[in-house]
Amino acid sequence: MAEKMLMLALSPTMEEGTIISWSKKEGDTVAAGDIVCEVETDKATMDYESLQAGTILKILVQEGNSARVEQAIAIVGESGENIDDLLKEITKAASEPAVGETSGGETAVRETAPGADVAREAAPAAAAARETAPGANIAGETTPAAAVREPAGKERLKASPLARNMAAEAGIDLSVLNGSGPDGRIVKQDVETVMEHGVPFRSAPGISSTAGTAAVERGTAFGSGSATGIVEEHIPVSRKRAVIARRLAESKFSAPHYYLGLSVLIDNVLESRDRLNSRRAKGEEPKLSLNAFLIKMTAEAIKRHPIVNAGWEESEIHVFGSVDIGLAVALEDGLITPIVRNCGAKGIIQIDRELRELIRKAKSGKLTPEEYTGATFSISNLGSYGIEEFTAIINPPASAILAVGTAVKQPKELEDGSIKFHNTMKITLSCDHRVIDGAVGAEFLRTLKAVIEDPLNALL
């Protein structure tokens, strides 16, 4: 019996995922656990492992297109099975816009309409050119007869079963079509017209794809002629970027941040690290990173101030039972904080090993949601950029984040009057005042400083 392969919530916050690539094609057999496709979620690109076994009878969401969680992305069943019923069912579901998704129509057009790709690329420039190119609007009026209308919203969509079927087959969102049948009913001919002429991109209303292309050329000409090399652009916000924006704004605007900074001597840490690494150099393992040390030391300090490892949950403060430290990692198109779990119970070597694997996954976009969500404390280290000190935004559900600057040599006058240079580092703790009062944060930071400066303190 053929069944739908659904888009799964691959992360707790995921509402929609984009299929980056299919590793199976129609007709391939899959076993449960086989990787069938790569999905870009709100945070990462993840392998989608099949929960079903059978033959892929139909791929419904093509590469580059996205699907809401629970939406069918493929049909799995026995080879040669009739899947018409299922397809119809899926079409029906697809033609009923999700409640509350006001931009549903637009999204769907962008992602599924044939010819929309051209329009999509054209759109930003077209929008920019519109003001300077009055001809574009005139050209817009030549849009093919299957004029596009505003997405239907929650009103019942009138479309013949055949039109629904054909639209599903062609990946056309019916809600943007004008029906030519009785009482505005969408009929076969309307779908055929769109299949032939395409649907203009909705974010540049009134501009047909032809006009859009012209505008792009114009835009490019302006760009290349520009002395500064700066081209005005409207970059579509990636899903990842949107999530980062939402979460950080939410944190900064709702959590009352305050900051505590101090300077720590790190000679001991660096020295210990060198010693350990020189010993390890004989073996295969790469060198231990400073971040592994910092994570371990922070965990030790947290053990002594558990309230720093807590979250604000409105009616209660949730003191977490495990120290799960997230380390912010910069990516080309955003950032992500892979988490080393239960750091308090792990040694530096293990932390380092896990961290390395997590960073590798993060860079290739392969982190799984449980590897990057739910940190109870975070560390952001911009030392490698030469940043001496900075403040970071707390990463919920944690209530504190440690911003780590670069190592700086500081001269110090010794008792004998001579000068010695010490390696120091500025660390700045951002705290959510709802959970951590200033004195508590200060106590924690003082402990952390003590542990970093003399790791023996962690054993006391």
Next chain:
Amino acid sequence: MDYEYDLAVIGAGPGGYVGAIRAAQLGKKVCVIERDKAGGVCLNIGCIPSKSLIHQAEVFSSISHLEKIGVRVDASGFDYSVVQAESRKAADALSRGVQFLLKKNKVDYIEGTAVITGEHEVSIDGTRKVAADNIMIASGSRPRELPGFEFDGTAVMNSTDALMMKTLPGSMIILGAGAIGCEFAHIMSAFGVEIHLVEMLEHILPAEDADTAQILARSFKKRKIRMYPGTRASAPKKEKGMVLLEIEDKKGKRSLEAETLLVVVGRVPNTEELGLENVGITTEKGFIPVGDYYRTSVESIYAVGDVVSSPLLAHVAAKEAEIAVEHMSGSGDEIRIDPTMIPTAVYTEPEVAGFGLTEEEAVKQGHEVTSAVFPYRGAGKSVAIGKTEGQVKIIYNPKTSEILGSRIVGTQATDLIHELLLARRSELLTEDISRMIHAHPTLSEAIMEAARTAEGWAIHV
């Protein structure tokens, strides 16, 4: 410019009278000119009287069933002239009905022969003229006469002669096994006339799929109707009150002998005496060329029904007239009839009905097509009423499940076809029909099951 009439209609057949009434409903001042009887061929010498004969033929056929259940019928007083008179009554009643409807809608009914004398002028019997803003030609058609087969009304008959016959011949050769030929074969054989049905093309009902026609042919064969498909005939000889017809098929020449020969090989449009030349309209093979809205090359003149080259069917004429008249009034949005939406009906027993491309035509035209067939026997009702001959065939696109056409052969097929036609017109899919509840027991269940066959889950096979 002001004319006496907004619309002058030539012919009061199903195209003319329907168009005239529709125009009147839309507020037009209309006259309709008829040289014969209101209602045209359909009502007077076509569909209606033939259906009366078919009905009576079927009543007569039920004698055998009555005898089977112990009712002895004395048929010695059987008088075909009464049967024929009954059919005339039906025709006359309906013809009067048409006149009444025209009157009720304030359409002037003018008896006479119309000749177009100008773009806005029609002469009637050369004695008077009417002027009209628009003229609609709906003058219909007449039986085709083959050279050498000239109609004499008794030995060599056309369909009108056959309908007017007051006594039954002992035997009849029917040349042409289209819808009309098959219907006459059905009627006559039911009344005990020995029938020879000769068809030039490969099978009887040549316009239908072979398997559909096959079912009717099988039924005819059981009833001892002799069929000669793929057979040519040469001019008949009349000898001693008999007609001799030499026929030739692949096997060679033979001759057939019967009391009468009925020639039903199509119809020709009545366009010769309309005065088309007066306004510069030229015909193609007798048909009047029309563009959108059935408008001729002369802007004020429209032509509908059998005079244009669309299927020569009463319901086509009526629909075309509606489209033309609505266009004149600026109220319609239909441009032309979609030929795949025209139902056809053959009133034999079993009946044959259909619409859209036949499977053979669809394949020939390169359509992706497949068909689902369900036998009548699978619907319990057919067994209960003893009419198990037949099948429902749905021709559809396997990719989209679009219903492209259908052929039903079996009892009541001509009524049953409309469910599928409505589905096609509304762009419903086989799935929609397969899931709709159909009353049990009905013959319509066969349609549901055919749709389920397309969907792969027919229950009663």
